[in-house]
Amino acid sequence: MKFLVVDDSVTMRRIIMNALERIGYTEAVEASNGHEALGLFDASIGFIITDWNMPTMSGLEFARSVRGNPCGSSVPILMVTTRGAREDIVAAVEAGVNNYILKPFTPSVLKDKIDRLLASVEAAA
Amino acid sequence: MRPPEELLYDSEASLRLVDHAIEELSTSGADLDRDARILLEHAIAQPGGFAELSRTLLRAYTETAGIVIRIRESCGMADDAGVDKLQQMHGRLREVSSATELAATDILDGLSRTVQLVEQLDAPVALSDEDRHRMVASVRDELSGVMNHLQFQDITAQQLGHIASLLGDMHRRINQIVTVFEQPAALFARDESLAGSFDPNATTTPSADRQAVADEIFAIRAERKTA
Numbered sequence: 001m002k003f004l005v006v007d008d009s010v011t012m013r014r015i016i017m018n019a020l021e022r023i024g025y026t027e028a029v030e031a032s033n034g035h036e037a038l039g040l041f042d043a044s045i046g047f048i049i050t051d052w053n054m055p056t057m058s059g060l061e062f063a064r065s066v067r068g069n070p071c072g073s074s075v076p077i078l079m080v081t082t083r084g085a086r087e088d089i090v091a092a093v094e095a096g097v098n099n100y101i102l103k104p105f106t107p108s109v110l111k112d113k114i115d116r117l118l119a120s121v122e123a124a125a
Numbered sequence: 126m127r128p129p130e131e132l133l134y135d136s137e138a139s140l141r142l143v144d145h146a147i148e149e150l151s152t153s154g155a156d157l158d159r160d161a162r163i164l165l166e167h168a169i170a171q172p173g174g175f176a177e178l179s180r181t182l183l184r185a186y187t188e189t190a191g192i193v194i195r196i197r198e199s200c201g202m203a204d205d206a207g208v209d210k211l212q213q214m215h216g217r218l219r220e221v222s223s224a225t226e227l228a229a230t231d232i233l234d235g236l237s238r239t240v241q242l243v244e245q246l247d248a249p250v251a252l253s254d255e256d257r258h259r260m261v262a263s264v265r266d267e268l269s270g271v272m273n274h275l276q277f278q279d280i281t282a283q284q285l286g287h288i289a290s291l292l293g294d295m296h297r298r299i300n301q302i303v304t305v306f307e308q309p310a311a312l313f314a315r316d317e318s319l320a321g322s323f324d325p326n327a328t329t330t331p332s333a334d335r336q337a338v339a340d341e342i343f344a345i346r347a348e349r350k351t352a
Contacts, residue, residue: 007279008322009278009279009282011275011276011278011279012276012279014272015272015273015275015276018269018272019269019273022265022269052324053283053321053322053323053324053327054321054322055320055321055322056321058321081324082280082283082324082326082327082328083324083326084326084332084335084336084338084339085326086338086342089338089339089342089343090342093342093343093346098343099343100339100340100342100343101336101339102331102332102335102336102339103276103279103280103327104273104276104277104280104329104331105276105331106273107269107273109336120347
């Protein structure tokens with residue numbers, strides 16, 4: 001399972017990459033904004049973890065672009081963000097995000113969300 | 126209707142007063158701006174000069190009053206916006222300071238526990254393999270926890286980004302007031318790379334309630350999809 005981790009904060013990317021490694025996912029690529037992430041996105045990506053607030057292209061725009069890509073219609077997208085307003089969460093749902101974690105988070109929450117999303121993908125397959 | 130003699134008398138008296146005022150202005154002419162004095166002399170020398178002078182003074186008064194109103198409005202706007210923004214910035218800075226302290230304390234606690242575990246592992250006491258594995262796993266968990274506490278850096282960076290944006294807004298507002306008096310100073314160069322990179326409501330406070338709202342919305346969506 002190859003992860004694509006998108007966040008403009010190097011610290012956050014390292015924290016997420018470290019958490020993924022501890023969960024057991026060692027294959028991952030990183031991008032610092034949506035635009036850069038689109039350049040890395042292809043059929044080999046099995047899971048996307050993205051922030052919302054990023055320069056150049058936000059996580060929301062990135063999610064919409066992925067959903068518009070033939071390879072990206074079913075790839076799970078987990079948004080990890082500080083934006084907790086109800087309307088933001090609804091906007092994320094409408095953009096095609098599959099689940100949502102509010103920062104600051106614990107590694108156990110991240111693991112739980114990833115497990116659930118992968119289980120739902122397997123169930124749908 | 127007043128008798129013509131009375132009107133004439135009043136007009137003459139008024140003109141004498143104006144003449145007296147002009148005389149006074151002339152004597153303090155050294156203090157007057159040269160252009161203003163020329164304008165005054167020119168106005169008086171013209172046929173109907175006094176009427177022209179009064180119109181000029183009225184125009185000057187209207188313009189001055191307009192400027193004063195604009196300054197008052199600008200000051201009022203700057204004051205309202207300034208107080209509001211300063212309060213926001215103050216709150217944000219307090220949050221950054223407290224989050225930094227809290228994260229530092231958590232990190233130090235985690236490191237202290239890690240040091241204790243390492244000392245136990247290093248002690249000349251025979252440990253069972255099970256105990257050793259358990260302690261090594263604890264060290265790993267503690268260090269991972271330390272790393273996780275560093276999330277505060279991303280969140281406080283967003284809070285500081287918001288403060289920078291508020292300062293930029295205040296600078297622009299002050300510049301608007303400055304333009305009433307003189308050429309504005311060079312505008313604060315806004316860092317466009319920051320655009321969209323921060324959440325103005327970012328907080329380091331973990332909130333189970335906020336996460337619960339997100340979970341509920343996604344659960345409803347999942348139910349609808351399966352239905």
